[in-house]
Amino acid sequence: MKPAIYLDNNATTPVDPRVLDAMLPYLREHFGNAASRNHAFGWEAERGVERAREQVATLINASSKEILWTSGATESDNIALKGAARMYREKGRHIITQVTEHKAVLDPCHWLGEEGFEVTYLPVDRFGRVTAEQVRAAIREDTILVSIMHANNEIGTIQPIAEIGALCKEREVLFHTDATQAFGKVPIDVEAMGIDLLSASAHKIYGPKGVGLLYVRRRRPRVRCEPLFHGGGHERGMRSGTLNVPGIVGMGAAAAIAGEAMESESRRLAGLRDRLWEGLSGRIDAIHRNGDAHNGLSNTLNVSFAYVEGESLMMGCDGIAVSSGSACTSASLEPSYVLKAVGVDDALGHGSIRFSLGRFTTVDEIDATVEQVAQAVGRLREMSPLYELAREGMTPDTMESTS
Ligand SMILES: *Cc1c(COP(=O)(O)O)cnc(C)c1O
Numbered sequence: 484m485k486p487a488i489y490l491d492n493n494a495t496t497p498v499d500p501r502v503l504d505a506m507l508p509y510l511r512e513h514f515g516n517a518a519s520r521n522h523a524f525g526w527e528a529e530r531g532v533e534r535a536r537e538q539v540a541t542l543i544n545a546s547s548k549e550i551l552w553t554s555g556a557t558e559s560d561n562i563a564l565k566g567a568a569r570m571y572r573e574k575g576r577h578i579i580t581q582v583t584e585h586k587a588v589l590d591p592c593h594w595l596g597e598e599g600f601e602v603t604y605l606p607v608d609r610f611g612r613v614t615a616e617q618v619r620a621a622i623r624e625d626t627i628l629v630s631i632m633h634a635n636n637e638i639g640t641i642q643p644i645a646e647i648g649a650l651c652k653e654r655e656v657l658f659h660t661d662a663t664q665a666f667g668k669v670p671i672d673v674e675a676m677g678i679d680l681l682s683a684s685a686h687k688i689y690g691p692k693g694v695g696l697l698y699v700r701r702r703r704p705r706v707r708c709e710p711l712f713h714g715g716g717h718e719r720g721m722r723s724g725t726l727n728v729p730g731i732v733g734m735g736a737a738a739a740i741a742g743e744a745m746e747s748e749s750r751r752l753a754g755l756r757d758r759l760w761e762g763l764s765g766r767i768d769a770i771h772r773n774g775d776a777h778n779g780l781s782n783t784l785n786v787s788f789a790y791v792e793g794e795s796l797m798m799g800c801d802g803i804a805v806s807s808g809s810a811c812t813s814a815s816l817e818p819s820y821v822l823k824a825v826g827v828d829d830a831l832g833h834g835s836i837r838f839s840l841g842r843f844t845t846v847d848e849i850d851a852t853v854e855q856v857a858q859a860v861g862r863l864r865e866m867s868p869l870y871e872l873a874r875e876g877m878t879p880d881t882m883e884s885t886s
Contacts, residue, residue, distance in 0.1 A: 488803045488848045492687075492841030493636050493664060493783060498733070499689035499842065505736035506691065509729040517726045518717060528728045535735025539696055542738045543662075543681065544672040551697045551718040552731050556663040557587040558711075559682035559697035562722065563659045564591040566708025567628050567680065568600055571657070575625030581605040581613045583640075583821045584632050587682075588661050592630070609826045610775035611640030615650045622650075628657045633665035637806075637821040637837055638774030639783030641669065648677025657706060663687055663695075667741030668749060668780060673698060679706050685730065689842060690737030694730035697722075744842075752840050753781035755849050759838060760784055762853030767860050769873065773822060773835065782840040787822070787831040790870035791863045796836060799859030803852055806837040 489497075509531055517532045519525025536547040553559045568578065580592050582604050592602045603621045605613050618629055629651050634641045644660055651658035659680035662671060666683035673681060681698040685691055699721065700706045707721075714723025741748075764770060769789040788796060793807030818832030827835065838852070864870040 488852060490838045490840060490844065490848075490852065491804045491806055492844075493837065493839035494806060495686045495692065496689045496841055497843065498691055499737060499740060501740060502690055502733045502736045506729045506733040509732045513728070515728075517728055518715065528726075531728055531732045531735075532726055535731045535738075538735035539683075539738045540698075542667065542671070542742045543678075543698060544674050545698050546701065549673075549698050549701050551699055551722050552726055553695045553697055553722055554693055554727070555686070555695040556585075556661065556682045556684035557695075558722075559684075559695050560585070560587040560659075560661055561591050562697055562708050562711055563680040563682060564588065564628070564630060565595065565711060566721065567657055567659070567706070568595050568598075569709040570707050571627040572600075575623075575627045576600045577603070577623050577626040578628045578630065579603045579605065579618060579621045579626060580630045581607060581632075582824045583607055583611055583635055583637075584630070585636055585661055585663070588630055588632065607640075607824050610778075611635055611638050611773075611821070611825050612775060612778075613642060613647075615643055615646035618647050619650055619654075622654050622656060626654075626656050628659060630659040630661070633660045633662040633671070634669065634780050635774070635821065636664050637819060638785045638825065639664075639780035640775045641665065641778050641780065644678070645676045651679075652677045655704075657704075664780060664783075667738060667745065668782070670745070673700070679704070680708075685734035685737055688734075688737045688741050691730050691733045694727050694734050696734065748842060749781040752844070755840050755844055755846065756781060756784050756838075758846070759840075759849050759852065760786075762850065763856060766853060766857040769870075771827075771831065773825060773827060784838045784840075785822075785835060786838070787827055787835040788860055789831060789834060790867045790873065791834045791860055793834050793836055795863055796834065796856070796859055799863060800852075800855040803855060806839070807835060 513527040515524030515528040517528040536550045540547040540550050578600055580588060596602050605617050607613055631642050631647055633644050648658050657679045658677060660678055661682045663682060663684045667688040679700040684695040710721050712723050717723050771787040773785040773787060797807055818829050822832040822835055
């Protein structure tokens with residue numbers, strides 16, 4: 484059955500029709516290679532690419548010369564981490580990150596750890612936050628790079644990016660942020676925030692899949708990354724390969740729309756998110772909200788339902804598309820490492836759902852979601868002996884110790 488309500492916008496978003504309209508001419512008549520310098524087909528493609536570069540740069544107060552096009556945020560994170568580590572390895576071999584990063588940051592960090600770099604993984608508090616103080620205490624003489632995500636994809640927590648950036652500037656350490664979930668949703672200013680490298684992706688902001696960007700600072704300091712691919716020397720030599728012109732034009736259009744809509748959209752989504760939480764918590768007992776309610780993404784609500792399994796709950800509301808745990812790890816039975824890091828125990832972690840709202844989410848969909856989830860939780864708990872015991876005044880802990 485096809486889910487009727489899509490609340491998985493942190494996994495990916497539909498392409499906005501305005502974005503598709505901007506892209507179509509670049510699939511049809513303007514199909515040229517942006518690197519072809521000898522004819523109008525190439526020039527037209529290049530114009531589209533350069534306009535898009537301006538559009539995305541404007542959104543983060545960068546210069547268009549500082550934007551590299553990539554195949555998505557996974558690639559951007561890999562270039563930023565491996566490319567900067569290799570470029571600056573003579574300066575030092577220490578890198579700092581934190582435990583709730585996306586796998587696109589953690590996996591390259593693990594790989595670098597095997598290549599002779601030393602990586603410090605900072606813990607987070609129960610809201611999912613790291614502090615600039617933690618970063619300060621972890622910086623050493625040989626630290627070359629700090630990588631802290633702007634907003635978390637699972638729980639929505641927003642990190643104190645400007646404070647960490649200022650600290651990194653003061654200590655002359657490069658600062659990378661995976662801003663995939665923040666780009667286009669919250670204001671970003673690479674100058675004011677002291678960001679040297681920033682990753683973003685089109686398909687999280689109503690653009691197409693398979694295109695992203697890496698911002699690479701050019702002044703104070705001039706940052707360089709060793710390329711991962713060698714080829715034609717495109718994108719300042721840091722990312723060779725023929726550009727995905729329609730995708731890039733789409734990312735530019737998506738960024739322009741996101742910039743214009745940011746304030747009103749985030750206000751509207753925060754209203755819907757709060758309505759969803761009030762609806763769920765008003766109807767269902769023994770539930771817990773994960774993340775930072777005061778400093779989180781306006782579209783993200785992560786909820787743990789005690790005494791139910793996330794997978795069963797998702798099956799119980801098959802008209803709604805959501806994520807249990809993280810989209811990227813939900814193939815495994817391990818509870819989400821992000822929820823573990825914020826102190827959610829394994830049992831509760833298994834009963835957790837991420838609702839991520841988007842531009843096309845409606846009030847009616849939120850109300851229908853509350854209804855369906857409340858009914859499904861009710862049905863599942865009716866079959867749960869643990870829930871029965873809890874209702875009689877015993878917690879799972881006392882129950883375990885007496886069984
Ligand atoms: C989606 C996501 C990525 C990966 O982006 P792709 O463009 O799909 O490779 C990286 N980091 C975060 C925080 C994300 O949400």
